[in-house]
Amino acid sequence: MSRQAAENIIVIKNLNFYYGQFQALKNINLEIKARRITALIGPSGCGKSTFLRTLNRMNDLIEGARAEGEIWFDGKNIFSPETDLLELRRRVGMVFQRPNPFPLSIADNVTYGLRVHGHFDRLFLEERLYWSLKAVNLWDELKDRLNESALNLTGEQQQRLCIARLLAVQPEVVLMDEPCSALDPVATARIEDLMRELRENYTIIIVTHNMQQAARVSDYTGYFLLGELVEFGDTNQIFTSPRDKRTEDYITGRFG
Amino acid sequence: MSSNGTNKLEKSDRLIKLSLLMIALSAVSVLAIITIFIFEQGLPIMFRYGLKHFLLGQDxxxxxxxxxxxxxxxxxxxxxxxxxxxxxxxxxxxxxxxxxxxxxxxxxxxxxxxxxxxxxxxxxxxxxxxxxxxxxxxxxxxxxxxxxxxxxxxxxxxxxxxxxxxxxxxxxxxxxxxxxxxxxxxxxxxxxxxxxxxxxxxxxxxxxxxxxxxxxxxxxxxxxxxxxxxxxxxxxxxxxxxxxxxxxxxxxxxxxxxxxxxxxxxxxxxxxxxxxxxxxxxxxxxxxxxxxxxx
Missing domain, CATH: 1.10.3720.10 (MetI-like)
Structure with missing residues (x-):
């Protein structure tokens, strides 16, 4: 992992996306920097979540969905038929809007991805369990409750657990689809702290409704409107001197 | 005034609750009647011959x-x-x-x-x-x-x-x-x-x-x-x-x-x-x- 810090890890070229007849994404071109936090903002239905879900091809699960264009990750176009979809999803992980721990024990939740990818060595699983929970600052809270159901945890703990579950399989990119929208402000602040910590080792792309959140945590920001990427750039620049009138209207609250 | 209205509502709620209870009980009572009937008809002979006769007898x-x-x-x-x-x-x-x-x-x-x-x-x-x-x-x-x-x-x-x-x-x-x-x-x-x-x-x-x-x-x-x-x-x-x-x-x-x-x-x-x-x-x-x- 001696990649240079601001190298491009994902390059999106001319991406179009359709749900049946409806075009949800229009000619998106974008470069995602490694080990940075990229925030995608925009009003509801603007395509930002759809965009996020094309990056690990989760949209494949939707009947009638179709993508055109290229997404280059690690030297390969993820839409090419040679793509190992399971491996892609391991490397490009996803955190969802509502915490969705499995109805299993805390330990089983964290080791789930490892077991799915064929790791069954007990010691290895335990080691990774410790490491993952430590990484999301849950270990001290939960080390005596590892066999309890994950559904008994608080919302924030559940979301942290979902992040731990993801880190356990050692992804390179972490996609976050409004990860704090079900959390209170205090929990949100703590998850944002966690994101800053994770930024050391992971590329994070976060979709958020919350512009303050984008301004607080991200290095780069993209503004989506009606399926178009209106503007993309340094978070500072986007929030202080947006180039596009539509971006300015949105971030100053005149629209959205 | 408003307390009067509430009372009325409570009364009708209680009435509905009571009638639903009766209906539910009647369904359960059918089960009870069947149970009692079967046991009443079947138990005497079981005691007369002994439980073992029925449970373990092969003929x-x-x-x-x-x-x-x-x-x-x-x-x-x-x-x-x-x-x-x-x-x-x-x-x-x-x-x-x-x-x-x-x-x-x-x-x-x-x-x-x-x-x-x-x-x-x-x-x-x-x-x-x-x-x-x-x-x-x-x-x-x-x-x-x-x-x-x-x-x-x-x-x-x-x-x-x-x-x-x-x-x-x-x-x-x-x-x-x-x-x-x-x-x-x-x-x-x-x-x-x-x-x-x-x-x-x-x-x-x-x-x-x-x-x-x-x-x-x-x-x-x-x-x-x-x-x-x-x-x-x-x-x-x-x-x-x-x-x-x-x-x-x-x-x-x-x-x-x-x-x-x-x-x-x-x-x-x-x-x-x-x-x-x-x-x-x-x-x-x-x-x-x-x-x-x-x-």
Whole structure:
């Protein structure tokens, strides 16, 4: 992992996306920097979540969905038929809007991805369990409750657990689809702290409704409107001197 | 003023609650009446001859005052578990296919067809079993054909709609967020089903199996037609068998006196077995649910 810090890890070229007849994404071109936090903002239905879900091809699960264009990750176009979809999803992980721990024990939740990818060595699983929970600052809270159901945890703990579950399989990119929208402000602040910590080792792309959140945590920001990427750039620049009138209207609250 | 309105509302609520309670109680009381009736008719003879005579006796010769029900108890259990062995894997596989793997259109066509299975009268199952299954078993595996195996297969098919539709419902009740979470970690569809969806749906699936079991142990007509009904402990799955329900149905028409009482005693034992099986199944599902969150 001696990649240079601001190298491009994902390059999106001319991406179009359709749900049946409806075009949800229009000619998106974008470069995602490694080990940075990229925030995608925009009003509801603007395509930002759809965009996020094309990056690990989760949209494949939707009947009638179709993508055109290229997404280059690690030297390969993820839409090419040679793509190992399971491996892609391991490397490009996803955190969802509502915490969705499995109805299993805390330990089983964290080791789930490892077991799915064929790791069954007990010691290895335990080691990774410790490491993952430590990484999301849950270990001290939960080390005596590892066999309890994950559904008994608080919302924030559940979301942290979902992040731990993801880190356990050692992804390179972490996609976050409004990860704090079900959390209170205090929990949100703590998850944002966690994101800053994770930024050391992971590329994070976060979709958020919350512009303050984008301004607080991200290095780069993209503004989506009606399926178009209106503007993309340094978070500072986007929030202080947006180039596009539509971006300015949105971030100053005149629209959205 | 407003307190007056509230009072009125409370009054009507209480009235509705009371009448609903009465209706609910009347449904429960039917069960109570049936229970009391069966026990009242069946228990005296059981005390007269001793529980051991009924439970462990191997000879059923009512005319000679020998009321051993052991062959029928074993028969009922064999046929019921045989039905589960055949029906549960088939039912689970169908339900998993229809919910997770088939296209929406195919599932929309197949599910009503499977539910139609439930609407076929049991005598028709028995008839088909007698016409096709029994000769098939006789020619392929030997024995009279009328057998534990034939009854198990027929019952296994008969419990399919119950097992399938309840399993489908409980699999559909599993939130999609679980599936998404699993797929997003790079799990295959089958891993997702096996490791997340089925465990999440477990209590519903077990409920479906229990209901299927109840249907199998209680089924009479189809079993009478294909089981051979010899009141002996079957030596193999190819031997004929008589179940507790068959015993009652076959003989009640002409039984009198102690013979008739003994048939009610058969009912008592059937009742108790069903209670025990239900309790065990419920307990194991509760335990599983607790354990399900452990390792």
């Amino acid at each position: 059923w010769y009512p005319s000679e005052k020998s009321f051993g029900l052991l062959p029928m108890i074993i028969g009922s259990l064999m046929v019921t578990f045989g039905a589960l062995i055949i029906g549960v894997p088939l039912g689970l596989a169908s339900a998993i296919f229809l919910t997770e793997f088939s296209s929406r259109r195919l599932a929309g066509f197949l599910k009503p067809v499977i539910e139609l299975l439930a609407g076929i009268p049991s005598v028709v199952y028995g008839f088909i079993g007698l016409m096709f299954l029994v000769p098939f078993i006789r020619e392929r595996f030997g024995g009279p054909g009328l057998s534990v195996l034939a009854a198990s297969v027929i019952l296994g098919i008969m419990i399919l709609p119950t097992v399938i539709s309840i399993t489908i419902d409980s699999i559909r009740a599993v939130p999609d967020s679980y599936r998404e979470g699993s797929m997003a970690l790079g799990a295959t569809k089958w891993q997702t089903v096996r490791m997340v969806v089925l465990p999440a749906a477990r209590s519903g699936i077990i409920a479906g199996i229990i209901l299927g079991m109840g249907r199998a142990i209680g089924e009479t007509m189809a079993v009478i037609m294909v089981a051979g009904n010899a009141a002996d402990i079957p030596g193999s799955v190819l031997a004929p068998v008589r179940t507790l329900t068959s015993n009652i149905a076959l003989e009640m028409a002409y039984a009198s006196g102690e013979h008739r009482e003994a048939l009610f005693a058969t009912g008592v034992i059937l009742f108790i077995i069903i209670m025990i099986l239900n309790t065990v199944a419920n307990m194991s599902s509760a335990k599983q649910r607790k354990k399900g969150s452990g390792r």
